[in-house]
Amino acid sequence: MPKRVDHAERRTEIAEALVRVAGRHGLHTVGMRDVAAEAGVSLRLVQYYFETKEKLLLFGLQHLTERFGERVAARLKATGDTPGPRATIEALLMVALPTDEESRTFHSVLTSYAMLAVNDPALAAQPFIKDPDAAEDTVTALLRQAREAGLLRPGVDPRLEAAGLLAMSAGLGTGILVGQRSPESATAVLEHHLDRVFQGGEPRR
Amino acid sequence: MPKRVDHAERRTEIAEALVRVAGRHGLHTVGMRDVAAEAGVSLRLVQYYFETKEKLLLFGLQHLTERFGERVAARLKATGDTPGPRATIEALLMVALPTDEESRTFHSVLTSYAMLAVNDPALAAQPFIKDPDAAEDTVTALLRQAREAGLLRPGVDPRLEAAGLLAMSAGLGTGILVGQRSPESATAVLEHHLDRVFQGGEPRR
DNA sequence: TTTTTTACGGTACGAACGTACCACGAAAAT
DNA sequence: ATTTTCGTGGTACGTTCGTACCGTAAAAAA
Structure with missing residues (x-):
């Protein structure tokens, strides 16, 4: 049921999940799977909105x-x-x-x-x-x-x-x-x- | 040819190798293999003098x-x-x-x-x-x-x-x-x- | 001299990681 | 009505990492 989704919003949600787990366990420990779990989405989705980890990290910094x-x-x-x-x-x-x-x-x-x-x-x-x-x-x-x-x-x-x-x-x-x-x-x-x-x-x- | 070796000295050498690679590529990137290579010894030796990575890290901090x-x-x-x-x-x-x-x-x-x-x-x-x-x-x-x-x-x-x-x-x-x-x-x-x-x-x- | 440590090499194993691939239903475009 | 695109799940692959295991020459202890 793919109702159209606001990419910017999803990316923000995921970035905030990243920040949360980074705050809890340290930025060096966070993997894409942790971010996905924290955001309540699948690993694939994190990959979908940020193709690579580097891009996720970069966006996370911007957002922060x-x-x-x-x-x-x-x-x-x-x-x-x-x-x-x-x-x-x-x-x-x-x-x-x-x-x-x-x-x-x-x-x-x-x-x-x-x-x-x-x-x-x-x-x-x-x-x-x-x-x-x-x-x-x-x-x-x-x-x-x-x-x-x-x-x-x-x-x-x-x-x-x-x-x-x-x-x-x-x-x-x-x-x-x-x-x-x-x-x-x-x-x-x-x-x-x-x-x-x-x-x-x-x-x- | 195991001539008796000064453990403290070896540990110091290895710790300094750790600090060097950490300085060059960031502390988050260093693995035991990198430290071993930088110190010019085998991975096994790093394991021998510091059983675990955590202990190596700890000693590295102390030394630093x-x-x-x-x-x-x-x-x-x-x-x-x-x-x-x-x-x-x-x-x-x-x-x-x-x-x-x-x-x-x-x-x-x-x-x-x-x-x-x-x-x-x-x-x-x-x-x-x-x-x-x-x-x-x-x-x-x-x-x-x-x-x-x-x-x-x-x-x-x-x-x-x-x-x-x-x-x-x-x-x-x-x-x-x-x-x-x-x-x-x-x-x-x-x-x-x-x-x-x-x-x-x-x-x- | 035999036996036990000491110092060290090599390698293999299990886990975790980032990434790529395959599939599929639903909506939008044609 | 058909085709394309979008959002999503699952999963598997290749690599790397920390650690554990096996072996062994030489010095020290017996």
Whole structure:
């Protein structure tokens, strides 16, 4: 009974199954059969929608970065009503931290992809965050805006600071993932750093 | 002609072969046969010295973290003669950056291990840096020492700052690895951040 | 000197993997 | 009404992987 099927939708479902099993057992363990089982379809179907495993992996990465981008955007809009550049930046950095199960999956699978990409040109060609430097540009813009409002300490270079902030957040994320650090201590570190970037404010304890 | 052989030495040789092929083709691709070929021994020998792949992987991680620790220590001693806490910290953060081939391998293989450890209890039990928080402790001590010498800006918490610094360095490292950032820009970011942690000094450009 | 380890080679086995092939009912196109 | 295309299942093939088994020369122990 082949009623016409939306390929894009099916591919998305399968890609999400891929991400789920990758989050549970590690990206290196997932085979097409696992993806098929997780998606509740036959192995043949996975083959049908993605001819090869490489293509499935590639699409999975694309999908994951998109989802992540959406998550960030959503978080931004949610915090956007009560602005203040610092709060916005804080929110931006926090979504990257693996606090709940979903963000843990994001972080670990995305990082696994990154490690694959180190020796795989096809994956390396794909960006790991929607428009690679979009996040950096956003934070940079936010910092510039803050500087013009006189909220920044003198001597802070928005571009360099943005890069540092993002890198720190990523590094802290990995730390949480491997259990070296708790989410709370990670946010404390971030908070403390932001205290050193932004002018005045709270004597925080 | 079985002249008595130093097991520890052989195991080390094999482990280094493992690290080399992991660095070249990715940790996920290495099989026992690859390791054997790279080490110039037979598959049987790898089996002989490490009964199982899991044990080989485990030992490989241990060995890698040791090598990394030694590398850091060496760099520290090299910079130790011309002290100044800032120079020392800078050196410490720089060794973690994947600039040459060797450090690229360190970073990528170690990070791959970290991703494996996320869903593998046996690996998760092993630390990824010699004495997990040794680096953090060192940097913290250095910062305290700097503070007492009046070199730090006020309000800097040594412990939190150390954690942030290390996380930033790790994050920048990954950025370099995947080609999102050049080593030069990474050091620029680090430098800029240190400028904001340490008192006075250079008007830098 | 006989016996037991030690260090090592070769090879085969069972499982799992990605992929290719064959089949088939139903809808769309002709 | 016939033919083509689409969505899907099943299954088998070739490869590779980790591991286990068998054998054996030489050194150490007896």
